[in-house]
Amino acid sequence: MALHFETAEFASRLTRLTDQMRAEKLDAVLLFAQESMYWLTGYDTFGYCFFQTLVVKVDGTMSLITRSADLRQAKHTSILEDIHVWVDRVNADPTLDLRNLLVDMDLLGARIGVEYDTHGMTGRIARLLDAQLSTFGQIVDASYLVSRLRLVKSPAEVVYVERAAALADDALDAAITLTKSGADEADILAAMQGAVFSGGGDYPANEYIIGSGTDALLCRYKAGRRKLEANDQLTLEWAGTYAHYHAAMMRTIVIGEPTHRHRELYNACLENLQAIETVLKPGHTFGDVFDMHAKIMDERGLARHRLNACGYSLGARFSPSWMEHQMFHIGNPQPIEPNMSLFVHMIIADSDTGTAMTLGQTYLTTTDGPRTLSRHSLDFIGA
Numbered sequence: 001m002a003l004h005f006e007t008a009e010f011a012s013r014l015t016r017l018t019d020q021m022r023a024e025k026l027d028a029v030l031l032f033a034q035e036s037m038y039w040l041t042g043y044d045t046f047g048y049c050f051f052q053t054l055v056v057k058v059d060g061t062m063s064l065i066t067r068s069a070d071l072r073q074a075k076h077t078s079i080l081e082d083i084h085v086w087v088d089r090v091n092a093d094p095t096l097d098l099r100n101l102l103v104d105m106d107l108l109g110a111r112i113g114v115e116y117d118t119h120g121m122t123g124r125i126a127r128l129l130d131a132q133l134s135t136f137g138q139i140v141d142a143s144y145l146v147s148r149l150r151l152v153k154s155p156a157e158v159v160y161v162e163r164a165a166a167l168a169d170d171a172l173d174a175a176i177t178l179t180k181s182g183a184d185e186a187d188i189l190a191a192m193q194g195a196v197f198s199g200g201g202d203y204p205a206n207e208y209i210i211g212s213g214t215d216a217l218l219c220r221y222k223a224g225r226r227k228l229e230a231n232d233q234l235t236l237e238w239a240g241t242y243a244h245y246h247a248a249m250m251r252t253i254v255i256g257e258p259t260h261r262h263r264e265l266y267n268a269c270l271e272n273l274q275a276i277e278t279v280l281k282p283g284h285t286f287g288d289v290f291d292m293h294a295k296i297m298d299e300r301g302l303a304r305h306r307l308n309a310c311g312y313s314l315g316a317r318f319s320p321s322w323m324e325h326q327m328f329h330i331g332n333p334q335p336i337e338p339n340m341s342l343f344v345h346m347i348i349a350d351s352d353t354g355t356a357m358t359l360g361q362t363y364l365t366t367t368d369g370p371r372t373l374s375r376h377s378l379d380f381i382g383a
């Protein structure tokens with residue numbers, strides 16, 4: 001088996017899950033999120049683009065139902081022993097296969113939790129599943145059961161997060177080396193991703209963001225590359241990725257002479273990030289972090305140019321996003337606990353002047369305060 005963790009680590013995670021299942025009076029859960037399966041068993045695949053489910057009973061029994069293409073993948077990358085294959089065929093309904101498996105597992109009439117809020121669960125699959133289980137037992141939404149457990153990282157996970165952060169730093173080094181007037185975005189992007197691969201890292205769970213000129217104001221990847229001009233701006237958001245664990249960073253690099261607005265927005269980002277570090281610790285919530293962000297931005301007259309979130313939890317994630325469910329937005333009551341890996345970003349998009357500025361990095365929370373995982377400073381970067 002190609003496992004990234006010791007079997008004792010997986011046993012500890014299963015115990016945490018079954019303890020929480022008992023607390024929520026669940027007889028079983030149906031896991032559709034690939035990151036949940038990976039966290040619990042090591043199962044590593046992109047086969048979740050098709051139907052597959054990991055059934056976990058409160059007694060710790062686990063059974064996977066998947067396609068034949070992932071049978072060997074599951075055996076090679078996970079601790080799973082009970083693996084069932086549904087057959088590709090015309091008008092296939094794998095939820096019927098799942099129902100039969102649940103009957104065999106003596107779960108008829110049971111209280112079963114389902115991970116609905118995941119990219120491994122399409123709307124069509126949800127409808128088929130609900131139809132199959134409508135008279136089966138009591139079905140409840142358990143979308144965030146494993147997600148909440150994954151928030152606090154174990155010592156073994158922290159090692160991977162730190163390795164991912166080092167790869168993110170390497171990617172920034174590669175970008176800075178190439179960023180100058182006349183440089184091609186394509187070369188910068190290739191160098192950044194290449195630095196991660198050369199360092200033993202993985203594909204990220206979503207595309208890197210790269211945009212210059214007016215595209216520097218965008219918060220998403222888009223197709224198409226351009227060359228940097230003598231006076232330009234380049235926004236980058238990327239993540240080092242190791243064993244699927246992510247550590248994200250974000251920077252806007254100014255090419256040529258920075259404008260007064262660039263400096264003004266940078267100062268707002270820096271002040272905000274430093275202020276957030278004072279509340280990014282136990283005793284505060286995710287909502288408190290956002291409140292600090294909004295307060296400083298709004299006091300500087302930047303309410304129209306900021307976003308309605310300023311970061312999120314990171315961990316082992318799969319496409320299409322490296323973002324976890326728990327975000328820094330208004331009113332989020334999620335407490336901050338030690339050993340969370342949290343990405344905080346400042347994003348200011350001033351469409352009135354066409355000026356972009358971003359600043360972001362990943363932290364590991366401790367009992368006293370956040371520990372920056374990057375070796376790079378938060379200094380203004382010019383080229």
